Amino acid sequence: MKRIGIAFTVMLLAAPARGDDLLAGLSEDFISITSSFTGTDITLFGAIDARDPVIAERDIVVVLRGPDADITVRRKEPVIGIWLNSKSAEFLQLPSYYFVASTRPLSDITLPAVLARYQIGLANLRFDVPGGIAPALDPFRLAVIRANQRESLYREEIGAIGLVSGVLFQVRIPMPAEVPTGSYRAEAYLFRDGNVVSAYSAPLYIDKSGIERWLYDMAQQLPWVYGLAAVLLSIAVGWIASFIFRRPA
Numbered sequence: 428m429k430r431i432g433i434a435f436t437v438m439l440l441a442a443p444a445r446g447d448d449l450l451a452g453l454s455e456d457f458i459s460i461t462s463s464f465t466g467t468d469i470t471l472f473g474a475i476d477a478r479d480p481v482i483a484e485r486d487i488v489v490v491l492r493g494p495d496a497d498i499t500v501r502r503k504e505p506v507i508g509i510w511l512n513s514k515s516a517e518f519l520q521l522p523s524y525y526f527v528a529s530t531r532p533l534s535d536i537t538l539p540a541v542l543a544r545y546q547i548g549l550a551n552l553r554f555d556v557p558g559g560i561a562p563a564l565d566p567f568r569l570a571v572i573r574a575n576q577r578e579s580l581y582r583e584e585i586g587a588i589g590l591v592s593g594v595l596f597q598v599r600i601p602m603p604a605e606v607p608t609g610s611y612r613a614e615a616y617l618f619r620d621g622n623v624v625s626a627y628s629a630p631l632y633i634d635k636s637g638i639e640r641w642l643y644d645m646a647q648q649l650p651w652v653y654g655l656a657a658v659l660l661s662i663a664v665g666w667i668a669s670f671i672f673r674r675p676a
Contacts, residue, residue: 447485448476449617449625458602458633466604471613472597473627475590486529486536486618487588488547489598491631493524493580494609500567516567519555523607525575528584528598537621545616545623549583579603608633 451473458467471489501515529536533548542551554568575581580603590596600613611631616623 447478447617447619447624449487449615449627450474450476451615451627451629453613453629453631456629456631458606458631460606460608460633460635464604466606467602469600469602469631470597471600471615473615474596475594475617477594484619485590485593486531487590487596488527488529488533488536488616488618489588489600490545490547490614490616491524491526491600492522492612492614493607494522494611495520496523496607497521498571500570502567502570517556518568518571519557521552521554521571523609524580524611525549525552526582526584526600528587528600530586530588530590530596532585536618537623541621541623547616548585549581578605580605580607602633606633608635 451471454470454472458469471491473487475485475487477485498518498521499515500518502513527548533542539551542548543553546552549572552572554571572581579601582601584598588596588598609632611633613627613629613631615627617625
């Protein structure tokens with residue numbers, strides 16, 4: 428019996444320790460856009476299932492990526508006193524929406540190579556162009572980021588995540604009124620000692636509904652009908668306005 432007890436103790440000591448797990452979820456997985464939509468917020472919440480509470484510091488990074496789209500950026504330059512389009516750059520498969528939040532500055536959490544691998548942070552988004560990546564297009568890349576930041580479509584909240592009791596967290600993600608429709612991907616990463624030890628991923632869908640959905644479908648499937656209806660509606664509105672505001676003779 429004594430030998431069995433000793434052997435059992437040795438087996439427990441030799442068993443590998445289980446790593447930390449990340450448990451997370453979204454407050455909703457579908458957003459419906461109607462005529463009264465002025466933007467909304469979603470919440471990603473979670474907890475760290477810590478196997479060793481006294482182990483090295485842990486960090487959380489949350490990312491929400493919108494549907495990819497090709498983007499063309501044009502630069503205007505003065506030509507004989509007139510501003511005209513001169514140079515341009517085309518970027519392939521850029522996220523139309525991008526949000527990132529973290530517990531600490533990204534450079535303090537992990538190495539630049541890791542951030543680039545997972546495309547974490549606006550500085551680490553991959554700007555692919557036809558034929559490869561061109562460093563000379565940096566001004567165009569920065570222009571895309573600035574334009575999307577002005578529209579609140581690109582957003583960084585570095586250091587905004589707080590861990591309650593070292594394990595609980597939640598992140599509020601703002602979705603502006605101009606948010607693109609399509610399929611989104613919410614991601615959360617648990618870092619420990621600079622390494623990703625656990626991750627979470629879930630889809631989020633944003634789509635139009637009601638009259639917006641009907642008009643969008645018509646514009647895509649019957650563009651000539653949509654265009655004709657828009658012209659007739661403009662004529663009708665103009666005629667009604669002229670009748671209402673017509674001065675008496």
